[in-house]
Amino acid sequence: MIPYGRHSIDESDIQAVVDVLRSGYLTQGPQIDVFEKAVAEYVGAKYAVAVSSCTAGLHLAALAAGVGPGTTLVTSPITFVASANAGIYAGAKVAFADIDPTTVNMSVSSLEAVFASEKSVRAVMPVHFAGLPCKMEAIKALADRNNAVVIEDAAHALGATYEDGSRVGSCRHSAMTVFSFHPVKAIAAGEGGMVMTNDEALYRKLLRLRSHGINKGDDVFFSEDAASEDGLPNPWYYEMQELGFHYRITDIQCGLGNSQFKRLPAFLAKRRALAERYDNIFDSWDWLRPAQADQQIQSGRHLYVVRIDFKSLGKTRASVMRELRAAGIICQVHYIPVPMHPFYRDLGIRIEEFSDTISYYREALSIPLYYDLLESDQDFVISKLAALNS
Numbered sequence: 001m002i003p004y005g006r007h008s009i010d011e012s013d014i015q016a017v018v019d020v021l022r023s024g025y026l027t028q029g030p031q032i033d034v035f036e037k038a039v040a041e042y043v044g045a046k047y048a049v050a051v052s053s054c055t056a057g058l059h060l061a062a063l064a065a066g067v068g069p070g071t072t073l074v075t076s077p078i079t080f081v082a083s084a085n086a087g088i089y090a091g092a093k094v095a096f097a098d099i100d101p102t103t104v105n106m107s108v109s110s111l112e113a114v115f116a117s118e119k120s121v122r123a124v125m126p127v128h129f130a131g132l133p134c135k136m137e138a139i140k141a142l143a144d145r146n147n148a149v150v151i152e153d154a155a156h157a158l159g160a161t162y163e164d165g166s167r168v169g170s171c172r173h174s175a176m177t178v179f180s181f182h183p184v185k186a187i188a189a190g191e192g193g194m195v196m197t198n199d200e201a202l203y204r205k206l207l208r209l210r211s212h213g214i215n216k217g218d219d220v221f222f223s224e225d226a227a228s229e230d231g232l233p234n235p236w237y238y239e240m241q242e243l244g245f246h247y248r249i250t251d252i253q254c255g256l257g258n259s260q261f262k263r264l265p266a267f268l269a270k271r272r273a274l275a276e277r278y279d280n281i282f283d284s285w286d287w288l289r290p291a292q293a294d295q296q297i298q299s300g301r302h303l304y305v306v307r308i309d310f311k312s313l314g315k316t317r318a319s320v321m322r323e324l325r326a327a328g329i330i331c332q333v334h335y336i337p338v339p340m341h342p343f344y345r346d347l348g349i350r351i352e353e354f355s356d357t358i359s360y361y362r363e364a365l366s367i368p369l370y371y372d373l374l375e376s377d378q379d380f381v382i383s384k385l386a387a388l389n390s
């Protein structure tokens with residue numbers, strides 16, 4: 001079977017996990033720090049907080065940004081539900097800005113319209129769809145003008161670069177950026193995520209929220225009296241200062257993350273080469289086109305999404321997917337627009353308001369793209385796609 005995406009594990013990854021198991025550490029150990037420092041240095045951010053998942057990271061980032069009851073978080077309708085859920089977890093209202101059909105990312109003009117109608121927007125969460133960075137300078141400028149914080153959902157975008165060449169994760173145009181290390185993402189840690197920031201106050205808040213809201217002495221204690229006696233610190237003392245969570249990652253996961261991170265340049269190079277092979281072939285097809293046409297040089301190439309006008313092809317998407325599956329090719333649709341899920345529909349969000357999202361969703365199909373995909377298998381995928389139109 002040729003899936004739309006798959007992680008790659010080699011002997012170095014296996015050895016890295018075995019090494020952690022032999023090291024005496026299981027959960028809180030040195031691999032976490034190594035992982036945070038490595039990713040921070042690579043993307044050019046001052047601080048990194050590794051967490052149990054990107055979802056957990058988005059939740060903490062929303063809380064740290066002051067998203068809560070009485071405020072609104074704006075994100076893209078074409079994303080995994082976790083982006084929007086972060087706002088709901090924090091007790092906020094969630095609103096959506098329609099996509100730009102040429103990039104499948106949040107449209108800047110649509111975001112502007114949301115700012116005009118929503119008065120209490122506290123955070124904007126752009127999603128770098130399929131690894132293609134959003135128009136961050138414009139989004140940041142709009143957010144600044146409206147006193148909103150920018151949190152980048154970079155689950156697809158480890159290794160991607162902005163127009164100025166700096167890396168996603170550097171937080172040049174945001175307060176915080178969150179990565180995912182789920183197996184279908186750029187690198188795998190089993191499960192895992194990381195929040196990047198350049199702001200020390202946010203960093204300290206994230207550290208505390210990651211572990212129950214507890215301060216173990218790395219910050220000032222609130223109860224001086226309980227913390228020390230006769231001028232000496234009480235050795236057992238720690239303080240829960242706010243309601244946090246158990247969102248820690250383990251040393252085992254970070255051992256794998258560190259080993260995968262060393263392979264990231266090879267992962268990216270291969271994904272880009274395979275994606276360009278698709279680009280070159282599809283250039284001459286008139287019934288199928290890449291969903292994202294522009295600036296692909298900046299993309300992490302997390303997914304390869306094509307748009308097909310199924311109606312004029314005379315087939316349904318479901319029948320195409322079944323036909324491909326019978327040939328051993330598993331495609332997927334990224335994503336069901338978040339406002340279409342019953343949970344969001346029942347909150348009163350109307351999908352009809354997002355016309356570019358609707359037409360994108362009608363035509364989208366993610367085709368296989370991953371590090372271990374052989375060129376011969378890719379050629380097979382291309383031939384099966386070509387046969388759809390014969």
Ligand SMILES: *Cc1c(COP(=O)(O)O)cnc(C)c1O
Nearest residue numbers: 053054055080082155180181182
């Ligand atoms: C995968 C994904 C997430 C959630 O990542 P987890 O690490 O699985 O929690 C969030 N946003 C987007 C866009 C994703 O693709």
